[in-house]
Amino acid sequence: MKKLINNPRDVVVESLTGLVRMNPGVRLLEGSRTVVEDRASERGRVAVLSGGGAGHEPAHAGFVGAGMLTGAVSGEVFTSPSVDDILAGIRAVDSGAGVLLIVKSYTGDRLNFGLAAELARADGIDVRMVVVADDVALAGSSDHAGHRGIAGTVLVHKIAGAAAAAGQDLDAAARAAQSAADSLATMGVALGSCTVPAAGSPNFELGEDEVEWGLGIHGEQGVERSALVTATEAVDRLLSACLTVGRIPDAGRVALLVNNLGGSSAMEISLVADAALTWLAERGLDVVRAWSGTFLTAMEMEGVSLSLLAVDDDLLELLDAPAGTSAWPALSGWVNTEPFLAAPPAEAFGLEGPALAGPGRTVLDGVLQTMQDAEPELTAMDQQVGDGDLGHSLHRGARAVLQEQASLPCRPDLLLRRISAVARKSIGGTSGPLYAVFLLKASEALAGIEHPASADWARALAAGQRGIQDLGGARPGDRTMLDALAPAAEAFAGAGSEPLPVALRFAADAARAGAEATADMTPRRGRSSYAGDRVKGHLDPGAWAVYLWLDAAARAVERG
Numbered sequence: 001m002k003k004l005i006n007n008p009r010d011v012v013v014e015s016l017t018g019l020v021r022m023n024p025g026v027r028l029l030e031g032s033r034t035v036v037e038d039r040a041s042e043r044g045r046v047a048v049l050s051g052g053g054a055g056h057e058p059a060h061a062g063f064v065g066a067g068m069l070t071g072a073v074s075g076e077v078f079t080s081p082s083v084d085d086i087l088a089g090i091r092a093v094d095s096g097a098g099v100l101l102i103v104k105s106y107t108g109d110r111l112n113f114g115l116a117a118e119l120a121r122a123d124g125i126d127v128r129m130v131v132v133a134d135d136v137a138l139a140g141s142s143d144h145a146g147h148r149g150i151a152g153t154v155l156v157h158k159i160a161g162a163a164a165a166a167g168q169d170l171d172a173a174a175r176a177a178q179s180a181a182d183s184l185a186t187m188g189v190a191l192g193s194c195t196v197p198a199a200g201s202p203n204f205e206l207g208e209d210e211v212e213w214g215l216g217i218h219g220e221q222g223v224e225r226s227a228l229v230t231a232t233e234a235v236d237r238l239l240s241a242c243l244t245v246g247r248i249p250d251a252g253r254v255a256l257l258v259n260n261l262g263g264s265s266a267m268e269i270s271l272v273a274d275a276a277l278t279w280l281a282e283r284g285l286d287v288v289r290a291w292s293g294t295f296l297t298a299m300e301m302e303g304v305s306l307s308l309l310a311v312d313d314d315l316l317e318l319l320d321a322p323a324g325t326s327a328w329p330a331l332s333g334w335v336n337t338e339p340f341l342a343a344p345p346a347e348a349f350g351l352e353g354p355a356l357a358g359p360g361r362t363v364l365d366g367v368l369q370t371m372q373d374a375e376p377e378l379t380a381m382d383q384q385v386g387d388g389d390l391g392h393s394l395h396r397g398a399r400a401v402l403q404e405q406a407s408l409p410c411r412p413d414l415l416l417r418r419i420s421a422v423a424r425k426s427i428g429g430t431s432g433p434l435y436a437v438f439l440l441k442a443s444e445a446l447a448g449i450e451h452p453a454s455a456d457w458a459r460a461l462a463a464g465q466r467g468i469q470d471l472g473g474a475r476p477g478d479r480t481m482l483d484a485l486a487p488a489a490e491a492f493a494g495a496g497s498e499p500l501p502v503a504l505r506f507a508a509d510a511a512r513a514g515a516e517a518t519a520d521m522t523p524r525r526g527r528s529s530y531a532g533d534r535v536k537g538h539l540d541p542g543a544w545a546v547y548l549w550l551d552a553a554a555r556a557v558e559r560g
Helices: 008-021 083-093 107-122 153-165 170-182 231-243 266-282 313-320 358-373 375-385 390-403 412-426 431-445 454-472 482-494 500-520 541-558
Strands: 026-028 034-037 047-054 071-077 099-104 127-132 184-190 210-213 224-227 252-260 285-293 303-310
Touching (some): 008 026, 008 034, 034 083, 047 083, 047 107, 071 083, 083 099, 083 107, 099 153, 127 153, 127 170, 153 170, 153 252, 153 313, 170 184, 170 313, 184 231, 231 266, 252 266, 252 313, 285 313, 358 375, 358 412, 358 541, 375 390, 375 541, 390 431, 390 541, 412 431, 454 482, 454 500, 482 500
Parallel strands (some): 047 071, 099 127
Antiparallel strands (some): 026 034, 034 071, 184 210, 184 303, 252 303
């Protein structure tokens, strides 16, 4: 596993130093791994201190700031902080009103924070400790060390910090934190392991089609391994587990935390959040606040955890209180109950007219069928020189046109403009706008012509070519679709008074020759330009696609 680090022994201090240098509101306590609010000891209110092993970033130091933690103590990666560092942290944040410790239920954390609390009390500091055990993956009656504290702990940080910021005394802040901890349930699923910098290898291995359920946050294995499931299926299992432990009512108000374990994409996390909101609504739970993102990680572990917190008015008020930290989301957590805006009416463009039928329908059917049949060929070609999506994109565009075929107008200019609109919505990547402008400009060249002659079609093809050049900036010779389209347009125009089948065959043959010539070209535009000379010997797939649909049109016209 590759990591951007210096010396594995220095990663914690260096990362904390980087965090505080980017955050003027906090300081790193000299000689320790403890981050504290600037001037915290002068504020005369309850201090909230938490922490744990490193490797959970942005937790815990990322939640130090106004309205949340007064300080956070870090150990080495996945290792509890030392008693002395915790004690130093308590002394640094205490301003005479007492210190509330928020501790995750891991044996090392409980022991070290607990002993530090005793030592601080001996110094005359009033200390309370709330232990968070939100993990519901482990059955309460099993032979283990107890429920662990995992990502839901961040919600307890928020509530405790808000209570302290509101001026509540130590007993009241501790009661609010304990109420949250008692009403909290979390479970996670991982798609892969993580690597501790000092170890250099993953903690466990998962197959390509395996996931791990109910794991903690230290890279340890979970309670069960299964085949890969969909996001919706994962949400069902995770939230079902959260509801079975008696902490969340069958109906009522809840807050939801969707937490990235470190290595999942933002897309996946948003997708899981959507599935979770839907799942909860279907079961009658009122999600009054929800947050998604990266809150408490296990290094770069791929996966997600879901936390549910049952809330009353008091807890909701504390969740809504302002907070100013580097990691707590700026958004309020309010759920958008009307996420969809009605789309404006589809463009009409005055495209009504008699429905497409007869020869025009036959030609269009031939072109669309060819584009669908060519998907494997074009995909394979594009994988050699680009990103491999051309075949799929053109197949999707052809299928979209077929779905609207019954309403397509017969007049050529209206037909091409309608297909242009479909192309820009359905064909992905750069091909979508290029084909859309090609069809749009060809439509304009045929404006008002009921029955275009061969010369009219030649003019339309040339207009489409110019549209692509103007929009995309490429020119013939750059190894793009224009290297087939330009010779085709020239051949079509040079056919003069030849019948349409003959002129179109000239154009298709010229397109083929142009496409084949791209194998010897140096790419200067388009997908192949990033690969340089490595594409030599391979045809440009965009150019070959132009030949395929021109050939399909020529064959259809030749058949009459």
